[in-house]
Amino acid sequence: MTELPKTMFAVVQKFDGYAKTATGPVIEQASDWLEEVEIPVPVPGPDQVLIRLRAASVNPSDIHFIKGEYGQPRIKGAPAGFEGCGDVVATGTGAEALMGQRVAFVASGSGAWAEYALTQAQMCIPLRPEISDDDGAAQIVNPLTAMAMVDIAKSAGESFVVSAATSQLGKLMCGLGRDLGLKPIAMVRRAEAVELLKSHGAAEVLVTTDGDVVEQFAQASATLKPRVFLDAVCDQLSEQIFCAMPNGARWVSYGKLSTEAPRLTQMGQLIFMSKRIEGFWLTQWMMSTPPEDQMRVVAEVQARFADGRWKTDVSTHLPLRNIVSGLADALKKSDGKVIITP
Numbered sequence: 647m648t649e650l651p652k653t654m655f656a657v658v659q660k661f662d663g664y665a666k667t668a669t670g671p672v673i674e675q676a677s678d679w680l681e682e683v684e685i686p687v688p689v690p691g692p693d694q695v696l697i698r699l700r701a702a703s704v705n706p707s708d709i710h711f712i713k714g715e716y717g718q719p720r721i722k723g724a725p726a727g728f729e730g731c732g733d734v735v736a737t738g739t740g741a742e743a744l745m746g747q748r749v750a751f752v753a754s755g756s757g758a759w760a761e762y763a764l765t766q767a768q769m770c771i772p773l774r775p776e777i778s779d780d781d782g783a784a785q786i787v788n789p790l791t792a793m794a795m796v797d798i799a800k801s802a803g804e805s806f807v808v809s810a811a812t813s814q815l816g817k818l819m820c821g822l823g824r825d826l827g828l829k830p831i832a833m834v835r836r837a838e839a840v841e842l843l844k845s846h847g848a849a850e851v852l853v854t855t856d857g858d859v860v861e862q863f864a865q866a867s868a869t870l871k872p873r874v875f876l877d878a879v880c881d882q883l884s885e886q887i888f889c890a891m892p893n894g895a896r897w898v899s900y901g902k903l904s905t906e907a908p909r910l911t912q913m914g915q916l917i918f919m920s921k922r923i924e925g926f927w928l929t930q931w932m933m934s935t936p937p938e939d940q941m942r943v944v945a946e947v948q949a950r951f952a953d954g955r956w957k958t959d960v961s962t963h964l965p966l967r968n969i970v971s972g973l974a975d976a977l978k979k980s981d982g983k984v985i986i987t988p
């Protein structure tokens with residue numbers, strides 16, 4: 647076995663805890679939130695693994711997190727980055743079975759935007775050889791969320807609504823919905839994305855900047871009767887869409903891409919039309935879903951990436967050493983994920 651270095655290059659958080667205000671998953675410059683350091687390579691404890699990075703994805707949750715507006719507090723000086731793919735190069739007791747394997751992982755001990763990441767063995771998924779490192783780096787957060795949320799939609803009827811449908815998650819959900827015989831209604835904010843979303847499986851695509859989008863939605867809703875709204879935008883238009891949905895509709899908030907705070911205008915719908923507003927967080931799903939069910943979902947996710955039904959659209963490969971200088975610009979492209987490379 648090659649000996650591991652004592653120190654590593656890492657991109658770490660500049661602040662602790664939570665911010666007082668939330669301004670959304672956008673940054674003007676990464677140096678406002680992150681800095682480059684050389685720190686000791688972490689040592690795995692019991693049930694932990696050390697992973698040499700191959701690729702890490704940049705998700706909106708990473709940006710919310712470094713800005714202090716995510717569901718868990720920042721730790722100043724700790725590497726950023728939740729999700730990636732790499733090779734297990736050291737293990738603690740109880741995790742030896744993963745030694746040498748290429749895995750997708752969510753970093754729970756030391757973040758993915760570093761030459762080495764540390765996590766629990768149970769946060770790793772050994773990857774099938776057909777799966778590329780890019781797909782491996784985006785194998786957990788969005789695909790598992792897509793599977794879990796389309797499962798919610800499937801239990802509630804034949805159609806469902808997806809906002810921010812050009813996102814990686816939106817595209818995965820439209821494709822999965824179509825494959826299950828459902829009719830996804832996709833909401834996009836750019837007219838040029840309509841055909842793209844149709845090709846990804848959307849039965850209807852509505853452009854949120856159209857002046858009569860609510861009327862267009864009401865017409866589609868009268869025909870398709872969607873009862874689940876999977877919403878990552880959560881602005882005032884979302885509230886209007888929810889109000890235009892039929893009896894029993896569920897507004898599932900799972901992201902906050904818009905900084906606008908929506909106002910509820912028709913509370914009576916909750917009383918007289920049995921409508922509900924709720925949230926979805928993958929972390930909660932992982933804690934509450936039995937391991938055997940999670941394993942089934944993981945196997946289905948890998949099968950979908952292995953045979954090409956799903957893929958990760960990549961806009962930019964950004965070297966680790968260019969994150970601080972280049973991440974803000976890389977995130978301005980809207981045609982796929984930024985993937986970090988060592």
Ligand SMILES: NC(=O)c1ccc[n+]([C@@H]2O[C@H](COP(=O)([O-])OP(=O)(O)OC[C@H]3O[C@@H](n4cnc5c(N)ncnc54)[C@H](OP(=O)(O)O)[C@@H]3O)[C@@H](O)[C@H]2O)c1
Binds near residue numbers: 927
């Ligand atoms: N709750 C959970 O457990 C969970 C898990 C995974 C992801 N998420 C959430 O799911 C959402 C999508 O994640 P992702 O990784 O798939 O995103 P992504 O691929 O990085 O894409 C985000 C896209 O959303 C669109 N967008 C951004 N701001 C918007 C706004 N204000 N209104 C409408 N559209 C907007 C942009 O597309 P255009 O420029 O093409 O419009 C952008 O490219 C995020 O909010 C993320 O936090 C939640």
